[in-house]
Amino acid sequence: MxxxxxxxxxxxxxxxxxxxxxxxxxxxxxxxxxxxxxxxxxxxxxxxxxxxxxxxxxxxxxxxxxxxxxxxxxxxxxxxxxxxxxxxxxxxxxxxxxxxxxxxxxxxxxxxxxxxxxxxxLSPEPAAPLPEWPELADTTTVATVPLPRLDWDIAAGRMVEIVLDVAHLSFVHEGTFGNPDQPEVPPYDVEKRSDGLSARIVYPALAPGVGGAPPRVDRTTLTYDVTFPFAARLSFKPTLFYPHTVYAVASPWSEEKMQCFYFASYHPRIRNFADLFVKSESAILEQDRRIAEGQRPRAHPLDFAGEVLVKADRLPIEYRRALTALRSGRPVDGPPLE
Missing domain, CATH: 2.102.10.10 (Rieske [2Fe-2S] iron-sulphur domain)
Known part of the structure; x- marks a missing residue:
């Protein structure tokens, strides 16, 4: 460098x-x-x-x-x-x-x-505007529900990476919505912007069975949208239920510790969504926390030298490249360093 x-x-x-x-x-x-x-x-x-x-x-x-x-x-x-x-x-x-x-x-x-x-x-002049999530302004058609703040002993970038990681869903989230029988991640594209990243992936989530019936596969469209440095919006569009969107914004206390503000938006006609979201998402995030806090180093790596990456990791890879660019003063949508 x-x-x-x-x-x-x-x-x-x-x-x-x-x-x-x-x-x-x-x-x-x-x-x-x-x-x-x-x-x-x-x-x-x-x-x-x-x-x-x-x-x-x-x-x-x-x-x-x-x-x-x-x-x-x-x-x-x-x-x-x-x-x-x-x-x-x-x-x-x-x-x-x-x-x-x-x-x-x-x-x-x-x-x-x-x-x-x-x-x-904290700086005299902000380097970028606040995230733009215009759908949240319409409180008549969109309701929101927050989770209690998440205090994790990991870097903010580590938190965002696990949100963006599709390949972990079938393993870490078995028993919640992960599908252990279909772990393959199909090829997908990542759109790179100067202020963030976007990607769309279809995941065969397991929807809970009703009335004692076994869980059903629900091909859910996951739309990821990242605003640098630490804000992620993830929209869920199932085929069996109403869509909803989660927002995960990691706030760095230090290089190895963060708190995350995590909430969801949904259509008010979805009955009992708030209670169900808090219960189910808390269980899902606890699964993530156990994995994330066990990763080393806790600080967000600046390269990939200590890891072996594959195509299924493309979204987390592009995110890490972008944050590395921010740390080194380069354009985030420029060519990666060799």
């Missing part, structure tokens, strides 16, 4: 991107702790939206998550120092007549709310 394409530190490479740090429903009237790329944050609601700043007070290092929200801003529980949305201290109760020091301010970060998530970008 040339000097121009040296691998950048993990935080430097991914700090310019938007990452989710909380579900919108978690952020209410009190400050909320969050963590992103080894940075401790406090989230809070303002009159104009959401704010994200350093977690600890500039005065004496108190945890601002123990504070409160006032009309002026975020108030520290230790001495009442209050910070406005810009991070600047606007009130010091112990000396109200004295000018506030210029250094009395918090580091603040870009924050936004979309798709039921609170997103943060």
């Amino acid at each position: 040339s000097a121009a394409h040296e691998v950048r530190p993990y935080r430097d490479a991914f700090a310019p991107y938007w990452h989710p740090v909380a579900y919108s429903h978690e952020l209410r009237d009190a400050p909320l702790p969050a963590r992103l790329l080894e940075t401790d944050l406090v989230l809070w609601r303002t009159g104009s939206g959401v704010a994200a700043s350093q977690r600890y007070c500039a005065h004496r290092g108190a945890d601002l998550c123990s504070g409160s929200i006032t009309p002026e801003g975020l108030r520290c529980a230790f001495h009442g120092w209050t910070y406005g949305e810009s991070g600047r201290c606007v009130r010091i109760p112990s000396q109200p007549q004295t000018p506030i020091p210029e250094r009395a301010r918090l580091a603040t970060f870009h924050a936004a709310e979309r798709h039921g998530l609170v997103w943060v970008c």
Whole structure:
């Protein structure tokens, strides 16, 4: 790899991107702790939206998550120092007549709310926009249901790779929807874009039997759509049931640990979908977690030197190539390094 394409530190490479740090429903009237790329944050609601700043007070290092929200801003529980949305201290109760020091301010970060998530970008200028999932805006024809956050001891890229891996379905997910009798992965194409990847594959999933009947093979169309660096949308179109879509957005705590925000969209006419989804998908993801946390290294590999890859791995391969390009400052849709 040339000097121009040296691998950048993990935080430097991914700090310019938007990452989710909380579900919108978690952020209410009190400050909320969050963590992103080894940075401790406090989230809070303002009159104009959401704010994200350093977690600890500039005065004496108190945890601002123990504070409160006032009309002026975020108030520290230790001495009442209050910070406005810009991070600047606007009130010091112990000396109200004295000018506030210029250094009395918090580091603040870009924050936004979309798709039921609170997103943060740690860099002054985001390198890319938030993922575009326009179908979620129509709340009259689409309902959503989230899972509890997934805290896994693996890299965010490892999480996305297992979501994109068709070949594991028949083995890891036996007993849920995987079909152990039909493990072959037919050839498929991957569309490469500057902001992501797409692929479509038909999988012979096993649908549960009804009334004591054995499971039935349901040829399900799986449509994968990735937005770099760590957001995956997977649409399921079975022949026996209504379609639905899952969204998995991995948020890096560090290079070897992530939390994933995982939710589904579905048509409201599907009765009991929310309860069934939470129960079934939790079981499926637990199967994935056991495999993923056992992989080594936990950090996302930058090449394929320690692995033997085959054509069935094409989507995870293209995804890893793209993230390697991001780490080395190359165009993600350019030719791979030799």
